Amino acid sequence: MATxxxxxxERNNRLFEGRSNSPYYLYIKVVVLSISWARAMPMFKFISAFDLWAGWKVVCNSHVSVPxxxxxxxxxxxxxxxxxxxxxxxxxxxxxGxxxxxxxxxxxxxxxxxxxLGVADSTEAELRAAxxxxxxxxxxxxxxxxxxxxSVNVIRWLKGSVSPPWRFLRIFDEIKDLSVGCSVDFLHVRRSANDIADRLAKEGVVNQSLELFDYLPP
Incomplete structure (x- = not known):
């Protein structure tokens, strides 16, 4: 189905928009979409996106739960x-931050x-980070x-699966504007796979201003 x-x-992109993607990109797109659909199934709901990515062919053909x-x-x-x-x-x-x-x-x-960021709740902070x-x-x-x-909710909003609450519509629309022309796929991950971004966000709370790095700060 994903294929x-x-x-x-891709056919619609080529026919109506005059643009195309490489076969390798289409392959990755199929895998990412298959992973997203698989994680919506009860038998795969406790399996991380990383684990599905690493062995998606085996998992998608499996009829038993995986630890x-x-x-x-x-x-x-x-x-x-x-x-x-x-x-x-x-x-x-x-x-x-x-x-x-x-x-x-x-x-x-x-x-x-x-x-x-100043004063904000965690959801607004997630969207501002995106x-x-x-x-x-x-x-x-x-x-x-x-x-x-x-953040499950933020990733769902970015995917377009669910509309965000009205109070976040402005920043959400700004993100969508920035994503025009970008070839992007969104994945929800556990915090353990997002630990560096988590650390940088916590450090950002006490920073004086936004800092950009060409390396990973200690």
């Missing part, structure tokens, strides 16, 4: 970059960021990217 959907979308395994960050496929973002709020609402890191397929840091992440993606002009966050 048919991706091929249909839960701790998740960790994994490099994106060749030709892709990966953005991890997170927001932190001390008090919810309270003093808040954002953080994120963009890495290439070798796991090398392309750009990292950390900065304060916004800053897309600013970074736009500046780096990367072809294909995976975007990971540990």
């Amino acid at each position: 048919l959907w991706v091929l249909w979308s 839960r395994i701790s998740q960790q960050w994994v490099k994106p496929p060749v030709g892709f970059s990966k953005l991890n973002f997170d927001g932190s709020s001390l008090g919810n609402p309270g003093p808040a 954002i953080g994120g890191v963009l890495r290439n397929s070798e796991g090398e840091v392309v750009k990292a960021f950390s900065g304060p 916004y800053q992440g897309f600013l970074v993606l736009g500046r780096e002009r990367l072809a294909h990217s995976l975007v990971e966050g540990d």
Whole structure:
């Protein structure tokens, strides 16, 4: 089903928009979509996106449950970059910060960021972190990217699966504007796979201003 959907979308892109994607990108798109659908099934709901990514062919052909395994960050496929973002709020609402890191397929840091928001709740902090992440993606002009966050709701909103609450519509629309022309797939991950972005967000709470790095700050 995922393959048919991706091929249909690609056909429409070529026919009506005059643009096309590489076969390798289409393959990755099928895998990501299959993982998203698999995680909606009861037998796979406790399996991380990382575990499904690592053995998706076996899992998708399985008829038995698979033990839960701790998740960790994994490099994106060749030709892709990966953005991890997170927001932190001390008090919810309270003093808040954002953080994120963009890495290439070798796991090398392309750009990292950390900065304060003032007073905000955790959901707004997550969205602000995603916004800053897309600013970074736009500046780096990367072809294909995976975007990971540990907020289920924010990832659902970014995917378009569910509409965000009205109070977040403005920042959400700003993120959508930044994503125009970007080839991006969104994945929800556990905090253990988002630990660097989480640390940068917590450090951002006490920073004086937004900081951008070409390396991972100690």
